[in-house]
Amino acid sequence: MKFWKLHGIGNDFIAIDKRFDQKSSSSYSNLAKIVCHRRFSVGADGLLIVKNSNRADVEMVYYNSDGSRAAMCGNGLRCFVKFVYDNNIVTKEEFSVETLDGIKNIKFNIENKTIKVNMGRYSFKSNDILLDNNKDKFINEKIKILDKEFNINFVLMGVPHVVILVDKLDKEEVFKYGKEIENHNIFPNKTNVNFVNINDYKNIHVHTWERGCGYTLGCGTGMSACAVICNYLNKVDKNVNVTSEGGCVKIDIEDFVYMTGPAVKICEGNLEV
Incomplete structure (x- = not known):
């Protein structure tokens, strides 16, 4: 299984392309625990999975290293954006990513190598x-x-x-x-x-x-x-x-x-x- 390892300010992730995998987005918990282990595998804080989306340009599925799925990960989203852009999965510099926390709009600044992500709205309720x-x-x-x-x-x-x-x-x-x-x-x-x-x-x-x-x-x-x-x-x-x-x-x-x-x-x- 091909992978990239990336980090966003020290928060590290393994990214894999599973667009053509027939598994559901909720079936990668055990894989995350295996590949994120820092002694027996590559090791990371979390696993980023690329899936096709009917609602956005692409979907980000994210699992923590303990196998729990999270709705959103900010540093992970930036690393996900770099992975899908550099691998020509998405070729636009501005695009949308589906997450469990909704659709996130992205702007990739090639010139200064930064990524601006819409983190969504906060709530105190x-x-x-x-x-x-x-x-x-x-x-x-x-x-x-x-x-x-x-x-x-x-x-x-x-x-x-x-x-x-x-x-x-x-x-x-x-x-x-x-x-x-x-x-x-x-x-x-x-x-x-x-x-x-x-x-x-x-x-x-x-x-x-x-x-x-x-x-x-x-x-x-x-x-x-x-x-x-x-x-x-x-x-x-x-x-x-x-x-x-x-x-x-x-x-x-x-x-x-x-x-x-x-x-x-x-x-x-x-x-x-």
């Missing part, structure tokens, strides 16, 4: 987020995790995200509390967890514990979610640079949320599966 509470929004709510109390903010950015504002980023805290928050019973479908430090009105830094993956060098939906929450709290502008350990993307908050950043091919080869 509890009935969209499926939180086990009676609140209309879940903003600045206190929650006790192990030995520490956190003020958490929750937003649906295609997938669920907790955003926690901190004075200083501490990776040890991300590892200590991230998994606990991800699996807290207030989030029936689990959640992604982001710790964010605000540098100034135009720049923030983020560490993300990704649902189904663990700590990641970059999470596109998470970086978008952090920008949305920080803007909602009047901490940053609607146009903000968001930096993670793996790199930086630009987030623009309009009627939709837009993310602009790079996608890089690492290698290609054949998988024995």
